[in-house]
Amino acid sequence: MKTLSLRRPDDWHLHLRDGAVLQAVIGDTSRHFGRAIIMPNLVPPVVTTDDARAYRDRILAAVPQGDRFEPLMTLYLTEHTDPDDVEEGRKSGLIAAVKLYPAGATTNSHGGVRDLDKAMPVLERMAKIGLPLCVHGEVTTPEVDIFDREAVFIEEKLEVIRRRLPELKVTMEHVTTKDGVDYILAADRNLAGTITTHHLIINRNAILVGGIRPHYYCLPVAKREHHRQALRKAATSGDPRFFLGTDSAPHVDPLKECACGCAGIYTSINTMSCLAHVFEEENALERLEAFASLNGPAWYGLAASEEIMVLERQAEPVSYPAKRDTDAGPITVFDPMFPLFWQVR
Ligand code: NCD
Ligand code: ZN
Secondary structure, three states: OOEEEEEOOOEEEEOOOOHHHHHHHHHHHHOOOOEEEEOOOOOOOOOOHHHHHHHHHHHHHHOOOOOOOEEEEEEEOOOOOOHHHHHHHHHOOOEEEEEEOEOOOOOOOOOOEOOHHHHHHHHHHHHHHOOOEEEOOOOOOOOOOHHHHHHHHHHHHHHHHHHHOOOOOEEEOOOOOHHHHHHHHHOOOOEEEEEOOHHHOOOOHHHHOOOOOHHHOOOOOOOOHHHHHHHHHHHOOOOOOEEEOOOEOOOOHHHHOOOOOOOOEEOOOOHHHHHHHHHHHOOOHHHHHHHHHHHHHHHOOOOOOOOEEEEEEOOOOOOOOOEEEEOOEEEEEOOOOOOOOEEEO
16 A cells, blocks of 8 residues: 655644534544644634633634644734734744734635734734734735736735835735745745645636536635646645645535625545645655645744654545534535545554
8 A cells, every 4th residue: 555654734724713613623633733823713803812812722622632733823913903912922922923814805804904004013023023924815906806816915915015024924825826826936035825725626617617616615716727737836846935724714504505605615624635636646745745744834933743644545535524513504525526545544
């Protein structure tokens, strides 16, 4: 049997939610991943260090016994975020990054930033203390086509932030376009990008051909095929500027299968199987470790895991649940639309 050993992976962009959903989904991450950057877009959002501490405690209380899992907390940047609170959170070791959601860009982002000038004092402090900014890189201007929002964000917002604060470390989250990949490749320092599992597998046809398929709808929305190809090339290149952020984003089925469905794809369960499949297709299995286990910690100034994960290639397709049941309702698991053969031992 073919096997693949790698350091235990981490997930550098994850939504765990709270309450019943947190209880149901946390094990799907903690079973495979040692750490994860936890997104702060709860209702209400995680805006202060105290909020983050309380949320981390709820997450840790939900981790199944026997799993070793470290949540890396983030703060939701608002126009009123206090630079001192951010610095204290960082110094106490609790806060790993601050998240910028342009107001209205995605799920629970109405409290995000409208006027970047108002967030400048916090960003300046972050540049000074070396705290990374995680960016949801899409403009929200209604005139801009949804498929162009990432490219326009880079030009109109990200480039401005980086020119004003060249010392600020910026993680461009869930890159979905060749424009994003090229922009990261052109930067010699202080810029990196996460790539999701699903954006390596689907293009926009998955959402729209043969009927509207809400379980392939996420934000940033999947783009054209040549963008997916650029993401695959970047992810499998071994380049330290690219690493895994699943953006696994659970929503219960009734909230996705309706007239105005939520954005988000739930991939925590089968991400490692999907990634091994993709990297094998790209003849890059030996670089899966860089993408999933090495590049992320290096960027965040942490050591790679000392633990080893072994993946085995089975002769028959492996099975995984189609739904994750929760007390709030079922959550549909990402279907890559091809059989998976790689299984975590
Ligand atoms: C995320 C969510 O549901 O919180 N949804 C998504 O489609 N990725 C928000 C986000 O990361 O944009
Ligand atoms: Zn996300």
